[in-house]
Amino acid sequence: MNALAWADRSQAHLWRHFAPVAGPAPQIFVRGEGSYLFDANGDRYLDALSDLYCVNLGHSYGEELGQAALAQYRELGFLSTWGNAHPATIELAERLAEMTPAGLNRVFFTPSGGESVEAAWKIARQYFLLRGENRYKGISRKTAYHGTTLGALGLNGIDHLREPFEPLLRGGVQVSNTREVALADSAAEKAAAVQRILAEVEATIQREGPETIAMLIIEPVQNHGGMLHAPESYARGLRALCDRYGILLVADETITAFGRVGEWFASESFGFDPDIIVTAKGLSSAHAVIGAVIVHDRVLEPYREPGALLQHGNTFGGHPVMAAVALKNLEIMTRIGLPAQVRARTPALEGWMRSLASHPLVAQVRGAGFLWAIELRSPEHLRRDATRSVYEDADITGRLRERRVLTRIAFDDDIPIINVAPPLVAEDVEFETITHAIREVLDEVRDQIEGGFALLSERQHQLQHQHQERMVT
Ligand SMILES: Cc1ncc(COP(=O)(O)O)c(C=O)c1O
Structure with a gap:
């Protein structure tokens, strides 16, 4: 059974957590390996959040x-x-x-x-x-x-x-x-x-x-x-x-x-x-x-x-x-000496995360070990209380997913924060991939904000286009 069929079936009886019943069908993942998940099409995604900060050992060892x-x-x-x-x-x-x-x-x-x-x-x-x-x-x-x-x-x-x-x-x-x-x-x-x-x-x-x-x-x-x-x-x-x-x-x-x-x-x-x-x-x-x-x-x-x-x-x-x-x-x-591995690799992950601090949309990068937060700032010409809706419309989570990186943006107290917490087996290559994907997405969002595009309609247009393409192929 293909990915679209599973996605369709998922909408009939399964009640997902914190997911709107009337929302879009989920992506279907079928296999895992180390820091990666594979979807039903066989495409590989980097799990940059250890799913829910929980798959410490990664997706192997089954x-x-x-x-x-x-x-x-x-x-x-x-x-x-x-x-x-x-x-x-x-x-x-x-x-x-x-x-x-x-x-x-x-x-x-x-x-x-x-x-x-x-x-x-x-x-x-x-x-x-x-x-x-x-x-x-x-x-x-x-x-x-x-x-x-x-x-x-x-x-x-x-x-x-x-x-x-x-x-x-x-x-x-x-x-x-x-x-x-x-x-x-x-x-x-x-x-x-x-x-x-x-x-x-x-x-x-x-x-x-x-x-x-x-x-x-x-x-x-x-x-x-x-x-x-x-x-x-x-x-x-x-x-x-x-x-x-x-x-x-x-x-x-x-x-x-x-x-x-x-x-x-x-x-x-x-x-x-x-x-x-x-x-x-x-x-x-x-x-x-x-x-x-x-x-x-x-x-x-x-x-x-x-x-x-x-x-x-x-x-x-x-x-x-x-x-x-x-x-x-x-x-x-x-x-495998996991806590010691985390201690040894933390400086590398920290270095990659802190390299995002100079991005114009980033207010602060902070964290410890394999738990990092990239707090985004209010775009200069937007009111502080508009930050949430602007970043929601920008769909940062979706854009990262398109780059095959799975993580989340949270809006605690309306402050937009990208979370990064890879499995504890992740290494430099994964840190680099996550960082590049976030940088690219932030660049894209900044360009759109500066270009004065209405982010929501622009993003909706993009998604609609992708959906049409998927239906054709
Ligand atoms: C600090 C903390 N406490 C409690 C919970 C709840 O755990 P569970 O979802 O297993 O009930 C979580 C879940 O993310 C958590 O992060």
């Missing part, structure tokens, strides 16, 4: 991962993690306790990142209940993405994701992210920005009442908002505030763990000392449906009391086949 799954299926295809346990799940918990920073030793498995966030919130809330305190609130940061289930959405800092579903779970409180730090020019200005943000966090804690706050959740590198991270003084400051007010510090490492920034966990790279780490995606390089909440001994303490019981669970958390695949993923990552 044979090994599949054999691990098969071996587990042959033994036992399923066992819940309620009353019983299974060797693969036990081994994975042991492995994670080994890999995480000291003290993070207890692992609760989930089926996803969002459910890991929710589980962490419940673990934190019940931790306080067991100690005789009713702390239920969670502080998170503006524009942060923590998942889309209704509980996790209460912590999500992205307004357009929250608003249709309000009222949400009570207790989500937002503070500033570290964008101000990212935009500061000098080290001294960054340090001052960190102090201002920490003061705001403290004022929020005091305003809300520390006795009501269970946790503060942060990503060591905040993806939404454009790969925001801050000097270690920020991490130390948050830890000190959490200690002062007895709040649990939760690191949402759903995308930053498992080598993405050159260590197994980004908390290590950025100086966070969390009480709980939340993770998912890279744990199996997305080849299995599995997430984990990794809890510090000090949080487990009240749960050790006789009669104490975490009132939480689900059917699939700790699924033996998913655990076996995750174990194999970690084994391969360790064998």
Whole structure:
């Protein structure tokens, strides 16, 4: 069956995520290899976003991962993690306790990142209940993405994701992210920005009442908002505030763990000392449906009391086949030395990314490891609030796809940001391809803006032309 037939069929019954039902048919991908995906026509595309920041190991290793799954299926295809346990799940918990920073030793498995966030919130809330305190609130940061289930959405800092579903779970409180730090020019200005943000966090804690706050959740590198991270003084400051007010510090490492920034966990790279780490995606390089909440001994303490019981669970958390695949993923990552490879290749990727900084449409390039953001500026003669529509009409994602590079432009707070996060096996040739494609697309968009074309109609005309050509061939 050819690509067009699959595209047609996809429109009948499949409900894609964050995709309009009435929108165009999707491109159909059928095969992967390393950093590349192949569509149903056999054309090769560079996956510059690790799909959803998750295919850390890339699109290969199917044979090994599949054999691990098969071996587990042959033994036992399923066992819940309620009353019983299974060797693969036990081994994975042991492995994670080994890999995480000291003290993070207890692992609760989930089926996803969002459910890991929710589980962490419940673990934190019940931790306080067991100690005789009713702390239920969670502080998170503006524009942060923590998942889309209704509980996790209460912590999500992205307004357009929250608003249709309000009222949400009570207790989500937002503070500033570290964008101000990212935009500061000098080290001294960054340090001052960190102090201002920490003061705001403290004022929020005091305003809300520390006795009501269970946790503060942060990503060591905040993806939404454009790969925001801050000097270690920020991490130390948050830890000190959490200690002062007895709040649990939760690191949402759903995308930053498992080598993405050159260590197994980004908390290590950025100086966070969390009480709980939340993770998912890279744990199996997305080849299995599995997430984990990794809890510090000090949080487990009240749960050790006789009669104490975490009132939480689900059917699939700790699924033996998913655990076996995750174990194999970690084994391969360790064998090929993935975090060290990322550290070794980061300067090259950074160099390519920073080479875009001088482009007239680029406001700032920032990132860490294999997580980069290219923030675009308002074209000179356009009003600031017109930036979003101009870049939306310019269809940068579509233009990059035409150049066989898959990535996304995000519009957090209406700021246009191109994201780059290739699989951790990507090398210089991939960095170069991504950079050239982005530069070409930005040149094209700049020419059109300067030429005064109405970007939307111009782009629509181009797409219509391509569609007609495709129908003819
Ligand atoms: C930081 C963070 N937390 C949570 C999630 C939600 O993960 P999932 O889509 O597996 O529920 C994501 C997804 O991108 C994420 O980036």
